[in-house]
Amino acid sequence: MDAHAVKAILFDLDNTLIETSRAGGGAIRKTSELLKTTLALDDNTISSICDKFKQKLLQESFDPSAGRSIDEVRVGHWEESIQEAVGSCSPASLAAQCYYLWKNSRLEDLSLSTEICNLLKQLRGRYKLLLLTNGEAQTQREKVKAVGCEEFFDAIVIGGEHAEQKPFLSIFALCFSMLKVEAQDCIIVGDSLDTDIQGGFNAKVRATVWISSAGGALLDGSVTPDYTIPTVLDLPQILQQLK
Incomplete structure (x- = not known):
């Protein structure tokens, strides 16, 4: 097991933290x-x-x-x-x-469940947390405001406000810079193999965690996540393994 400590977690928003x-x-x-x-x-x-x-x-x-x-x-x-x-x-x-x-x-x-709010509060005490979501800027900002999730994150990055979105390396590099961490300090958690997991792979993060409520079936040719869980609420089990 890689001994590199996890210092930061990048979270996707849609269908990861909220049920869009x-x-x-x-x-x-x-x-x-x-x-x-x-x-x-x-x-x-x-x-x-x-x-x-x-x-x-x-x-x-x-x-x-x-x-x-x-x-x-x-x-x-x-x-x-x-x-x-x-x-x-x-x-x-x-x-x-x-x-x-x-x-x-x-x-x-749209809402953050009580369980997810509690999870984010617990994680915030141990890790730097950043919300990294693709999408048009106004639309994603409206979602962030609607669910009131700003308090849980050290930074929020909206893909539509930048030249490139996930899975491009540039937006991940921006996130690492904002948090003052290296790629190997971070994990990414998201529901999209094409953007979240592929982006994490491109950026060489410590680990990629795929949220798959359908049971984790991978399509041919898709990137393989390091971990697959049905809900973000199972993330503490993965973090325990990454210690």
Whole structure:
């Protein structure tokens, strides 16, 4: 076992510390009800509109220099999704209603559980903690504010505020510099093999810890994490092994 002591922990946010996917699912269901009430469409068409919106989110490439806010871009996603499914006969304001219902419902449903808050408090007494999350700056800052997690971290780094996001080495180097630690002093904890675990591997951190509620099945060609746990609440067991 490597005797190098762990001094710092980098945490991902979405689906690591907070259940963003679950909150997003609930927000989509509420938006579906709005669409159903407003447009009197069948369930399949409503599902098609929502699926189109989710696909546009996944494929989103936001450029803040283009003159449109992220809110305006995502209102556009709903407008396009509705038009693609039913044409242009929907009320002009419906896309904005859908977006803000989805956005606000998702934010309202995000939270740090009591157990995770207690874990972070305990860890903060022994390690430097940094939140490192990918995503558009406004969106991620709104999540951080909604769940009130600032108090638990020595620093918060939002990928969308920098030239490169996870898994690129530059953003990890920034984190190490902010915490005044070396890569080998750190572990990273996150749910994404492509960004969190690959990024940790690229940065040569002490260990990578993958959060996999599905049981830890790896895809062919994916990076292999040093440790796999179903929930971040199991992290103390890994830290005990790393002593």
